[in-house]
Amino acid sequence: MLFHLAQSATASGVAEEIQWLSGLPWLLLLLLSLPLVVAALYTRVFPTGLWASLLSVSIVLSVLFVFSPQALVVLAMVDGLIFVVTLIDFLLLWWGSGGHRATGIVVSRHIPRTGSLRVPIETTLTLQNQTSMRLIGDFCDDLPEHFTAEPSMHDLDLARGMETIAISQLTAHRRGAFELERCYLRIKSPLRLWQRQITLPIHNRVNIYPDMKQLSDYAMLARTNRLSLIGVRRTRRIGQDSDFERLRDYTRDDNYRHIDWRSTAKRNKLTVRQFQSDQSQRLIFMLDCGRMMTNQRDGYSLLDHALNASLMMAYVALQQGDSVGMICFSDRIHAYIPPRGGASQMNRLLQAGFDQFPRMVESRYDLAFLHLNSRCKRRSLVTLITNVIDEVNSAVIVDYLSNLTGTHLPLGVLLRDREMFDAADAPHNAALAAAAAGGGTEAPHYTETIDDFTMYRAAAAADILLWREEVLTGLRHRGVLSVDAFPDELTAPLVNQYLEVKAKHLL
Template identity: 55%
Template sequence: MPNSTTEAIGHLANYPWLLLAVVLLPLVIVALVRKTYPSRLWIGLLIIPAALSLAVTLTDAWAYAVIAVDAVILLVGLVDYLMLPGSRGLTAERQLVRTASIGAPTSVDLTVINRGSRSLRGSVRDDLPEGFLSSPEQHPLLLPSRSQLTFRRRLTPLRRGVAELTTVYLEVVSGLRLWRRHIELPCESKLNVYPDMKQLSDYALLARQDRLSLIGVRQSRRIGQDNDFERLRDYSRDDNYRHIDWRTTARRNKLTVRQFQTDQSQRVIFMLDCGRMMTNEHDGMTLLDHALNSFLMMAHVALARGDAVGMLCFSDRIHAYIPPRTGKAQMNRLLQAGFNQFPQLFESRFDKAFLYLSNHCKQRSLVVMATNVIDEVNAGQVTDYLSNLVGKHLPLGILLRDHQLFDAADHPSSDPQRLYRAAAAAEILCWRNQVIQDMKHSGVLAMDLFPEQMTAPLVNQYLEIKAKHLL
């Protein structure tokens, strides 16, 4: 018997790394099956048998020490592993608002409930969708058995759309800190992130103070505003007090206002291009983001003036259609239809979009479409389909500029490569100008704007259309 033991030790002496492999194999199995990993302390302890394994190559006497140390480490690690808490009895609940604005922080309360018999120690991290910032990113966790703990963080969305939070991640450590176990608790929540509506409140504030010129909006003089009397009606909160008919109010004993022809409801329809032409970015926002923000601003202005506003979202198919309506509730419908629209790498089907518009909008409307053109085929489609609306509707086409293209044309250099680049950019800009002129000659109202400077000129164009009664 002693001879057989000595022979086994002699074989181990010939393969010193086999002892280390015997220790590592259980760790690999546990990590793959139970999502449990050794801590740095556990890895540090493995240095001891590794060093002793090297000593075995010098003398067989160290083999007994290696076996003894391995047995102690395995026993301590096994006991500590068996005391490691599992996911049984653990649940998570999340409380957050249903809607948020892009760039605006919102509070999220996360509650971890431990119904088990073992305490938890480690850290907890809530789900973080792509394009979001979290402060803090994780929380320290010290949760006794049969208790619960609530954590609060600030979640800042940097992109609009529907954000899904599905999982809560826990990392618990064992009593001797030799093991770390990753636990995933299902907890599903949805957060609707809308575009920044601060511009709407700023507009309302400046309008009340008669300071719209600060944001580039010009007050257009309405032709026949106080001459084209239409009828008397009951006063509403949004009416101008100067239009109150005091004599009729005294007779009816009820506030009554005079309504003029310029207050009649007209229709505005936005065509939101969600195709590949709107994927370019500027200041971290796509052309579609800039167009949507400007459309919402103009919709706010139009609804405040009693006009009916609708929207058609399309790419290679029709994404959404909101029929033109008046009232404050229409703004919410437009937000719901547009906040989850993103540019897609598909060629926009203008034929489908304009055919759908023709079938669903029979009354004369101001049709506003913002897009980008890069070749003659794309430009020809935009020009042709907008021109076909002339007579039945009033089309307004907006071509969004590319900063890189204009910078290259505006800053030529003596360097041959940059000089050729500037010449090519200038040729493209001349072609774009010709496209704009062709649209205007066919009766289309056309604008050529930088995406971040689109809002004020668009609102001014709308006010000018209203003032001149072009609809």
């Protein structure tokens, strides 16, 4: 009896020992995973797929040990070997790549300080390997928001003491000032069991301006007398052949028929006659940066289109010898450039407007016009570019522009909403589509071809457009010049209006 009890106790003890030993591999596996947790939290060194493959070997042996306890020694040796190998590989990567600060990797960046919207700019990254190991992996440059890079990643295989140069094309899809502050590297360990993510600080600033290609296009077309290709009309200047003002030096864009040959012979330098119609006048742009200008068209906000058209008109005015200024405002004055002439004024206007964006605030027209009256006493062509969507907003604009008449020459530029015009034309387009579908037969009645929602939508859009036309008519009756155009087609009407003002001597 006692013998059977002792045998039973021995068997129970063996079973408990086997049950405890069966949990030992999982404990070893947990201990083996601790370096992974520590590495990820404090050193930004992470395991690779090869590390996971080695870990799967330990998992398979641990499962086999449950059915065959005799494999405990083999399992312990395998786990220990994996632990030692991964630890050595981790240390080689950590200390070989420069330790905590990665001091052995030197990076430099060359990038232009300025760029144009949606025009690729070339950036160059130079990496120098001053560490004690060969750097293998990949790296990439910092990419600000609204930027794309081609290529976005670069392969890295750099021996000790060597350097590599990577060239990328950065394209900005938004104007403004942007900071490039870092370079990102991913380095693999010698045995490819670990990879380290390194962030190196390197600071550069790039200013993205509106695409000024339209300015060069205008200059080229003006020289070849082909401005009609971009919608600019030739306007005959009243009195340009009789109202002489002064003599000045000849420039490349002057008409050769205006050369004064007698003065040229006396001065031994080409001299042209300048007429009264070319006298220096003043233009001031008032750009609304409030909520009215937040709508998007072709990936650009209304303010983007307004700024592009304003810069084009400013370029033409500066070429004519006029002075140009600018006020950017929303609920406060964001930028003010006093009216000046000369080529350098174009750079001032670019600097003032390139980082202005529409804000979801109500624009303070009273504050903007008060600033105008306090700073600009001389008669000027004041061009307000904005959008109207409600009666309160339109009434304020009409009142302030009307109050300028007599002191200044006001010009109100109201941007059209293309979706509104398309909605108003929807029934007509739908009827044409139905007629085309019927093989050229007469279009069915509107109630049979167009659903009620489309009709109501078109009626509402037509009513808004009728109200908008009444606002424009009210401006004209009060002596305010007006331009009514779609945002993406604003440049030519605005330049034509300016040339008409110059031709008729309205200033």
